[in-house]
Amino acid sequence: MQQTVLIIDDEPDIRELLDITISRMGLHTIAVGNVRDALQALSKTENISLCLTDIKLPDGSGLEIVRHIQQNAMCTAVAVLTAYGSTELAVEALKAGAFDFINKPVSVEQLRSLVKTALKLDRRENQFDGSSNTRLLGETxxxxxxxxxILKLSRSQAPVYISGESGSGKEVVARLIHANGPRSDAPFVPVNCGAIPSELVESEFFGHSKGSFTGAYDHKEGLFEAANGGTLFLDEVADLPLNMQVKLLRAIQEKAVRRIGSNQEIPVDVRILSATHRDLSKAVAAEHFRSDLFYRINVIEVQVPSLRDRASDIPLLAKFMLERIGRDWGVNPPTLDKSALNSLCNYGFPGNVRELENIIERAATLCEKGTITASDLSLPSPIQQANIQNKTSDSGSHFLAASGQLEEYIAGIEKEIIADALEANRWNKTESAKNLGLTFRQFRYKLKKYNLE
Structure with a gap:
């Protein structure tokens, strides 16, 4: 059955361009110029797969169309056309339920890409799909x-900001949003923004041309190009240097990147998902993170609960982890005795699901006769737990948060302290160095090291 696309734009030339381009893709089109005719077409025509609407219309707003479809025709994907510089309206449309947006003047290549992606939704079953490698287990x-x-967000192309504590499963959520959406056959590219040296960030994201700098022996595609057609997941996005945040914002808004050393822009079709364990709104208030980028990536926020907030899921998670260990090791999976299960359920898990995985794997190695006891878990005593809790910050205890990455963790703390000192002294470097007991030369070195100049 031929799929139908409803086109709504009051400018005849643009309406004709959209009509011709989409018709040549083998699709049936209905083209109207105002809200009234659009609502009439939606009520009379069955199985409209995609609605493409301008934001500003003679008798109303394209947002009315978006909201009407959300209430009455959830199976219809809706995308909006926005004039250059109307990003705020596009974001408002995404929050209202729009699938995606495209800027005027319309790029035929971007239009075709948007239509193809939107129509894939029409062929997907409306059910949650968790692969064997990526699962969100729990019954709470x-x-x-x-x-x-996740299922609702997977049908949209709106940028999603995933917040939650370290180890709570933010990347799992990002992978499931990708896997359940129309981009599931395209790449999912995760990147830890805090793990890339500041001098290499731009090259990693946008790529470089041969000879553009010392060591650039060949052309290299960046992460945006690698994720083209799919999803780019920016983990620990709060760690991006300020100068890179500006360039990232432009790439997201323009849907194009420029390799270092090149004058040519490369169109990219990428959905952005981002995450951090930090409070990004506080980083914005402290001017460590750009507010315009924050509002661009935080169109929709997803909060991932901590493990202690869903403690009743611990037995289910532990059982799944033990079964996976059994498969990986080629043995019968160990079991938890009652004392071990009680100990796990009464533990606070500042490291969340990641900490539970480590504890289970260690206990499976140490246990005897295939049964894990409370002593095999090696959990902190109640007094030790209390001490850890007293030292716990918003991101979890220092000990657990630094596990396996001590130098990076300490560097992150030092960077925050220096940034706070600069803020307190209105960016007076001499006073900031004096407050921290550093020589000015030492302070300048650290500013350069952490890209805070």
């Missing part, structure tokens, strides 16, 4: 709600 209400939210 918060996890049930999260799975429903």
């Amino acid at each position: 209400q918060s996890i049930v709600n999260l799975r429903e939210q």
Whole structure:
């Protein structure tokens, strides 16, 4: 059956361009010029797969179309056309339920890409798809709600900001949003923004041309190009240097990148998902993170619950982890005795699901006769737990947060302290160095090291 696309634009030339381009893709089109005719077409025509609407119309707004479709025709994807510089309206449309947006003047290549992606939704079953390698296990209400939210978000192209504590499963959520959406056959490219040296960030994201700098012996595609057609997941996005944040914002808004050393822009079709364990709004308030980028990537926020907030899921998670260990090791999976299960359920897990995985794997190695006891878990005593809790910050205890990455963790703390000192002294470097007991030369070195100049 031929799929139908509804086109809504009051400018005849643009309406004709859209009509011709989409018709040549083998699709049936209905083209109208105002809200009234659009609503009439939606009520009379069955199985409209995609609605493409301008934001500003003679008798109303394209947002009315978006909201009408959300309430009455959820199976219809809706995308909006926005004039250059109307990013705020595009973001508002995404929040209202629009699938995606495209800027005027319309690029035929971008239009075709958007239409193809949107129409893939029409062929996907409306059910949650968790692969064997990526699962969101749990039966608590918060996890049930999260799975429903993932399914809804997977049908959109809106940027999603995933917040939650370290180890809570933010990347799992990002992978499931990708896997359940129309881009599931395209690449999912995760990148830890805090793990890239500041001098290499631009090259990693945008690529470089041969000879553009010392060591650039060949052309290299960046992460945006690698994720073209798919999803780019920016983990620990709060760690991006300020100068890179400006360039990232432009790439997201223009849907194009320019390799270092090249004058040619490369169109990219990438969905942006981002995450951090930090409070990004506080980073914006402290001017460590650009507000315009924050509002661009935080169109929709997803909160991943901590493990202690869904403690009743611990037995289910532990059982799954043990079964996976059994498969990987080629042995019968160990079991947890009652004392071990009680100990796990009463532990606070500042390191969340990642910490549970480490504890289970260690206990499976140490246990005897295939049964894990409370002593095999090596959990902190109640007094030790209390001490850890007293030292716990928003990101978890220092000990657990630094596990396996001590130098990077200490560097992150030092960077925050220096940034706070600069803020307190209104960016007076001499006073900031004096407050921290550093020589000015030492302070300048650290500013350069952490890209805070």
